[in-house]
Amino acid sequence: MLRISLTYKNAQAQFVHESGPIEFGRGPQRDVPRRVLLDPSVSGDQLRIEEAPLRRLLIQNLSKRFPVWLTGGQMIVPGGQCEAPLPVRLTIGETLLKAEEGGEGTYFESMRTVERPFRPGESNFLTGLPKEEGIDAATLARWFEAVVSVQRASVSSGEFYTQTARAVVELIGLDRGLVILKRGEGWEVIAHHDAESSHTTGASFSRGVLERVCQDKRTFYQDLADDAPSASLLEISAVVAAPILNDDGEVVGVVYGARLLKPGSFKLAIRPLEAQLVQVLATAVEAGLARAESEAQASRRRIQFEQFFSTELARELDRDPSLLEGREREITILFSDIRGFSRVSEKLTPRETCQLAGDVMERLTVRVLEFKGVVVGYSGDGMLAMWNAPTDQPDHAILACKAAIAMFAELPALDDLWRERIGGPLGIGIGINTGRALVGNTGSRTKFMYGPQGHAVNLASRVEGATKHLGVPVLMTGSTHEKLRGELPARKLCRVRVAGIDGAADLYELHTGSVDAAWQSLRAAYESALAHYEQGRFAEACRTLYPLVSGPEGQYDLPSLTLVGRCIECLKTPHKSFDPVVELVQK
Numbered sequence: 001m002l003r004i005s006l007t008y009k010n011a012q013a014q015f016v017h018e019s020g021p022i023e024f025g026r027g028p029q030r031d032v033p034r035r036v037l038l039d040p041s042v043s044g045d046q047l048r049i050e051e052a053p054l055r056r057l058l059i060q061n062l063s064k065r066f067p068v069w070l071t072g073g074q075m076i077v078p079g080g081q082c083e084a085p086l087p088v089r090l091t092i093g094e095t096l097l098k099a100e101e102g103g104e105g106t107y108f109e110s111m112r113t114v115e116r117p118f119r120p121g122e123s124n125f126l127t128g129l130p131k132e133e134g135i136d137a138a139t140l141a142r143w144f145e146a147v148v149s150v151q152r153a154s155v156s157s158g159e160f161y162t163q164t165a166r167a168v169v170e171l172i173g174l175d176r177g178l179v180i181l182k183r184g185e186g187w188e189v190i191a192h193h194d195a196e197s198s199h200t201t202g203a204s205f206s207r208g209v210l211e212r213v214c215q216d217k218r219t220f221y222q223d224l225a226d227d228a229p230s231a232s233l234l235e236i237s238a239v240v241a242a243p244i245l246n247d248d249g250e251v252v253g254v255v256y257g258a259r260l261l262k263p264g265s266f267k268l269a270i271r272p273l274e275a276q277l278v279q280v281l282a283t284a285v286e287a288g289l290a291r292a293e294s295e296a297q298a299s300r301r302r303i304q305f306e307q308f309f310s311t312e313l314a315r316e317l318d319r320d321p322s323l324l325e326g327r328e329r330e331i332t333i334l335f336s337d338i339r340g341f342s343r344v345s346e347k348l349t350p351r352e353t354c355q356l357a358g359d360v361m362e363r364l365t366v367r368v369l370e371f372k373g374v375v376v377g378y379s380g381d382g383m384l385a386m387w388n389a390p391t392d393q394p395d396h397a398i399l400a401c402k403a404a405i406a407m408f409a410e411l412p413a414l415d416d417l418w419r420e421r422i423g424g425p426l427g428i429g430i431g432i433n434t435g436r437a438l439v440g441n442t443g444s445r446t447k448f449m450y451g452p453q454g455h456a457v458n459l460a461s462r463v464e465g466a467t468k469h470l471g472v473p474v475l476m477t478g479s480t481h482e483k484l485r486g487e488l489p490a491r492k493l494c495r496v497r498v499a500g501i502d503g504a505a506d507l508y509e510l511h512t513g514s515v516d517a518a519w520q521s522l523r524a525a526y527e528s529a530l531a532h533y534e535q536g537r538f539a540e541a542c543r544t545l546y547p548l549v550s551g552p553e554g555q556y557d558l559p560s561l562t563l564v565g566r567c568i569e570c571l572k573t574p575h576k577s578f579d580p581v582v583e584l585v586q587k
Contacts, residue, residue, distance in 0.1 A: 001016060001018055001019065001101075001102030002016070002017045002022075002051055002057075002100065002101070002102055003016055003099070003101070003102045004017055004022075004098070005097070005283070006024075006035065006037070006097055007095065007096040007097075007098075007287045007290070007291070008037070008038065008094060008095045008096075014283075015035075016102060017033070020032075020033070020050065021033075021048050021049065021050040022034065022035065022048070022049060022050070023035075023045070023046075024037055024042075024046055024047040024048075024049075024092065024095075025037060025042060025044050025045045025046040025047065025062065025063075026038075026039070026040070026042060026044050026046070027043075027044030027045055032048065037092075037095055039092070039093045039094050039095045040093075041066070041093030041319075042066060042093035042095065043062070043063035043064070043065060045062040045063065046061070046093075047060070047061060047062060047068060047092050047097075048060040048062055049099060052083055055101055056083045056084065056085050056086065057083065057085075057086055057088045057099055058083055059076060059083070059088070059090065060080075060081040061076045061077065061078055061079060061080050061081065062079075063078045063079075064078050065320075066092070066093065066320065066322060067322045067325075068090055068091070068092050069090060069321075070082075070089075070090050071088075071089045071090070073297065075321065075322075077322065078322060086099065086101045087099060087100040087101070087245075087249040089247045089290065091294060096287070096290050096294065100249070160288055161179040161190045162193070164177070164179050164191065164255060164281055164284070165178055165192050165193040166193040167281055168193070168255065168256075168278060168281065169193050169194070169257075170193075171281075172278065173274070174195075174240075174258060174259050174270075175194065175196070175259055175260040176193070176194050176195070176257065176258040176259075176260065177192065177193045177194075177256070177257050178191070178192045178254075178256040178258075179192075179254075179255055179256070179285070180205060180253055180254045181244075181253040182214075182251065182252050182253055187205075187207070187210060189205070190253075205239075205258075206239060209222060209239055209256075210241060210256075213242075213243050213254055214251045217243050217245065217251055219240070219241065219243065219275055219278065219282070221238065221240035221270040221272075221274075221275040221278075222238065222239050222240075222270075236258050236259070236260060236261065237258075237259045237260060237261045237269075238258070238269050238270040239257065239258045239259075239270070240256070240257045240274065240275045241255070241256045241278075242254065242275075242278045242279040242281070242282035242283075244282050244286055244289070245286055246286075246289070247290065247293070252289075253285070255278055255281050255285060257274075257278050326438055326439065326440025327438070327439060327440065328436055328439075329388065329389055329436065329437070330388060330434065330435065330436050331386045331388045331389050331434070331435070331436075331437050331439060331452055332387045332396045332397045332399075332400040332432065332433070332434045332480060332483075333385075333386050333400075333432070333433050333434075333435075333437070333457055333460035334373070334383075334385045334386070334387075334400050334403065334404060334430060334431070334432050334460065335382065335383070335431045335460050335461050335463070335464035336364060336382060336385075336404075336428055336429065336431075336464065337380075337381050337382040337383075337429055337464060338356075338357070338360055338381040338382075338426070338427070339426075339427035339428060339429055339468070340427070341357075341380070341381035344422045344426075347421070347422055347423055348421065348422065352421065356418060356422070357380070357381050359414060359417065359418070360381070360414060360426075360428070361378055361383055364383055364407045364410065364428075365383070367403050367406040367407045367410065368383075368385045368403050368407075370403070370406065371387075371399045371400070371402050371403035371406065372387070372393065372399055373385045373386065373387050373399065373400065374390075374450070376449075376451035376452070384451065385403070386400075386439070386451070386452055387399050387400045389452065390450075396434075397432075397434050397480045397483035397484060398484060400432055400480070401432060401476065401484060401488050401510055404432060404510060404512075405474070405510065405512050407428070407430060408428065408430070408473055408512040409512070411426065411428065414426050427473065428473065429465075429473060429474075430464060430467065430474045430475070430510075431460050431462070431463030431464025431465070431474075431475050431476070432460065432463065432474070432475070432476040432477070432480050432510070433463055433477045434477065434479040434483055435454075435456025435459065435477075435479055436454065437452035437454040437455075437457055438452065438453050438454055439451070439452045439453075455501070458500065459501055459505065460477075462498035462501060462584070463476070463505075463507065465498070465584070466496060466498065466507060466584055469584055470493055470494070470507070470509075470558070470562065471558030471559060471562065472493070472558070473512060474509065474510040474512055475509060475510070476490070477505050477507065478505060478506035478507075480508075481506070481508045489510075489511035489519070490509060490510050490511060491508065491511070491522075491523040491527055492506060492507075492508050492527055492530060493507050493508060493530075494507055494530065494582050495534070495580060495582065496581060496582045496583070497581055497583050498584045499584060504581045509559065511523075522557060522560075525544055525545070525547065525548055526545070526548060526557070526559065526560055529542075529544035529545045529548075529563060530563065532544060533563060533566065533580065534580040536570075536578055538567040538568075538570045538571050539567075539571065541564075541567045542564060542567045542568070545560050545563060545564050545567070548560040549561055549564055566582075
């Protein structure tokens with residue numbers, strides 16, 4: 001037997017499930033008993049649970065889209081299942097579900113039995129709730145309004161607990177209401193409310209009653225005897241105490257009510273229905289605390305996501321965390337680093353070195369996020385970013401290249417800040433590649449690290465390293481260039497084999513300056529010379545390149561100089577076997 005409670009926004013439902021599986025979702029019931037949920041953020045078929053041996057619960061995620069979250073952040077992926085010890089609290093969409101073990105003496109069974117009559121000198125526990133007479137619609141409406149007002153109050157404010165204590169008095173009709181939270185081995189009254197302000201001991205309570213609540217984790221009510229009550233109960237006619245449980249089923253607090261002895265009047269007992277209402281208020285507090293914890297977890301997730309993602313994407317991921325599951329997809333990867341950082345850091349103090357890296361990474365990160373990229377992480381003076389994960393971006397290659405151009409545009413301002421201190425110009429290198437990779441949590445369960453893995457990532461890293469050898473700030477592979485569809489200026493530089501990677505790749509320079517007639521002429525001449533070189537026409541290549549290397553001193557096009565050098569070497573050794581692919585043996 002399972003006791004199940006469902007909380008969605010300000011609405012709560014509780015019921016008992018006798019045996020066998022039960023399903024939850026927005027769709028209609030079929031072969032298995034079902035509770036239809038009004039939550040639009042769950043699937044038609046979302047969840048199936050069933051009591052398992054050894055006080056455990058079998059949980060199956062029936063959805064093909066949405067995950068199920070257990071307390072502590074454990075995720076059950078769509079189509080997945082797991083077992084968890086009872087009691088269990090889990091989140092589906094915006095709905096909180098709590099399942100507890102049922103059985104003799106449980107709260108739900110007690111609602112169907114009858115209370116024993118009060119006998120002097122004897123304590124009565126809440127073991128039965130007989131049918132109450134004379135409760136009209138107006139009273140019921142007042143009760144529900146009070147419970148809803150408690151649920152709506154913000155848990156982060158004292159008003160949440162104050163409303164609960166007030167409801168014990170004004171809703172139920174007791175003389176005193178307290179909300180008491182467990183603090184280590186002791187107790188602290190968080191809120192109290194008396195029917196009459198003249199009472200001076202409004203915060204007093206019986207520790208014995210609270211200890212019994214902690215021991216049995218059940219709601220108690222007690223009508224006090226005439227003979228020698230404890231000091232804490234001298235003016236008390238009857239008390240009721242309902243536990244507030246956390247996600248692990250442990251007592252973290254108590255909603256406590258008391259009826260006072262009044263001069264010249266008879267003792268008044270706590271009625272079963274009154275005890276039940278105190279239990280309902282305690283459950284409302286539980287739901288509020290669970291909601292607060294859920295919101296805190298969501299806030300922590302958003303903070304974590306916003307370290308890597310744009311604000312808009314962080315909100316989307318918070319709504320659907322399943323987007324972070326590992327999956328293979330085509331992405332565009334960007335690597336960047338600071339040129340000569342090891343040499344530069346020798347001229348700086350450790351504090352200045354960290355400040356330099358921080359200044360550069362902060363500006364480059366802003367540009368990545370501006371063009372809707374994901375900052376995967378930093379490594380010393382380097383940064384890794386990607387596009388088209390976790391959400392689809394049809395123009396991911398274009399966005400990555402635009403980000404690279406914007407990143408390079410940050411150099412003049414950074415150079416003004418640091419040139420004097422580092423003794424020379426500040427430079428960066430950027431490598432871009434498009435390909436398929438496995439994208440997901442590349443860290444561990446304890447340290448989240450969302451990013452890509454695979455050949456495409458390794459190639460992008462090598463392309464960034466190639467910028468040093470080829471003398472250009474931004475390089476991309478042919479797979480990225482193909483997706484630009486001519487929207488951004490680029491020229492083909494060569495075909496290379498890089499260290500640690502089989503096969504060759506075409507490399508293109510992404511132009512970061514103005515696209516004027518001079519640059520267009522340079523691109524046309526260079527690509528013509530490259531075609532001559534790759535086809536073994538070395539002299540023709542040199543003649544084509546001559547105008548590009550005969551400009552004013554110090555203003556040479558470095559790729560043209562490099563290509564002339566290769567052509568000259570081939571002319572000097574005409575009988576040597578020729579391979580147009582450039583070997584880059586260093587990373």
